[in-house]
Amino acid sequence: MTNRVCKALNIKYPIVQGAMAWNSMPELVAAVSNAGGLGVLGSGPMPADIALENIEKIRAMTDKPFGVNVFLDAGPMLEEKAEKLSKANIPVIYIDTLNILTPDFTKKYYDIFKAGGSKILAKINCLEDAIVAEQCGADVIICKGLEGGGHKSKIAAGILLTEVLEHVKNTPIMVSGGIATPKQMAGYVMMGAEGIEMGTAFIATEESPVHENYKTGIVAAKDIDAVYLGDCTGEASWQVKNQKALRLDAIEANNVRSVAAELFKKEAAGSGRIAAQTGDTQINGSIMCGATVALIHKISNVDTLVRKMCEECEEILAKSTTLGI
Ligand SMILES: Cc1cc2nc3c(=O)[nH]c(=O)nc-3n(C[C@H](O)[C@H](O)[C@H](O)COP(=O)(O)O)c2cc1C
Structure with a gap:
């Protein structure tokens, strides 16, 4: 070796x-x-x-x-x-x-x-x-x-x-x-x-x-389905675009950074866990991932x-x- x-x-x-x-x-x-x-x-x-x-x-x-x-x-x-x-x-x-x-x-x-x-x-x-x-x-x-x-x-x-x-x-x-x-x-x-x-x-x-919905959400996602959110918090990360992601995106788009950060953290809290454990990968859960989803x-x-x-x-x-x- x-x-x-x-x-x-x-x-x-x-x-x-x-x-x-x-x-x-x-x-x-x-x-x-x-x-x-x-x-x-x-x-x-x-x-x-x-x-x-x-x-x-x-x-x-x-x-x-x-x-x-x-x-x-x-x-x-x-x-x-x-x-x-x-x-x-x-x-x-x-x-x-x-x-x-x-x-x-x-x-x-x-x-x-x-x-x-x-x-x-x-x-x-x-x-x-x-x-x-x-x-x-x-x-x-x-x-x-x-x-x-x-x-x-x-x-x-x-x-x-x-x-x-x-x-x-x-x-x-x-x-x-x-x-x-x-x-x-x-x-x-x-x-x-x-x-x-x-x-x-x-x-x-x-x-x-993780819940099957999380896995199938990764498999179904194409390149532009991976969105990079949370810059306002200093801790941005990728997730698959869904209703939750659109709400988070709107918070970042419609508020000044300092206000957005608090609102974003509140809306995002626990959302990865919700998707992974309950399989709600649309409304309240976030499919946390990398941009790699396009290749899986x-x-x-x-x-x-x-x-x-x-x-x-x-x-x-x-x-x-x-x-x-
Ligand atoms: C859902 C999720 C949770 C992660 N949590 C951690 C973590 O707790 N600690 C850590 O060092 N990295 C964490 N990472 C990063 C991974 O360890 C790894 O560096 C990253 O996923 C590699 O990129 P890839 O997803 O494109 O393969 C996480 C990644 C994902 C997708």
Whole structure:
């Protein structure tokens, strides 16, 4: 095995299932890890004890490595999580950055988790954070572009990856955001990525715990059905266009930013969970996703998806083409 991501994370295929709060729950995490990728528990907003309960459920379903999401923010749960999760023998801590990282703060928590035997998988949204992550000893770095689901990226995946590879030389780099096909994976490998992360593509799988309407909403959506909303709150993200999205869009369009932010947060609160749990994907629920929806045409089985991505990627790379000039 020469792939440095696989070696660092002790996995067969360099595919990470991105942490998704309350969506990437134990069944999905274990399915991805059993398929040879790295499943990651969507534990960012979970209190430490709830995360620990879910970790036990994952362990009952797989003996393969898995990841646990920790938000590296200054929030009240971080100390307790650092203390409890660092003692739980977790293979990989998946650190999502919600702010520009400062080296001292970052190193403090990397060191705590590393002392507990965990590998550090750092997901970053800008070059500055990638440099800090490498300096502080991240084992693998994921560059997440604005095409991706969830919050906070402002730079397209291909630009961020290229920029990070110009500066970060000693840590394996993965790429994330908008990826759902082996061709895209092969393209990014040609550009220097050593693996990929997918989030939305894993929501549309048999093993994903969300309501069927959520999955079929992703499959049915075309490119312009993915709308990017919430800029007024500073935490914009993609969702599939529906009645709820139109109401949110109107709030942003019809109010000055400071007023819109509060109204938007109130209207949006809990809407992802409503869609995922009740299947109301039209009126009160939001199908949170990435721009990737355009490329997802069916509900897959996790094992098939992981193998297909890597095997077809290898075939494409082996045949790799010429410009013909
Ligand atoms: C519904 C949803 C929830 C997410 N929640 C989180 C989260 O809690 N923590 C996190 O680090 N990233 C979160 N993300 C981002 C994913 O981990 C991943 O980086 C992203 O989905 C990759 O882009 P893709 O969806 O285009 O594949 C979320 C993404 C989605 C779609």
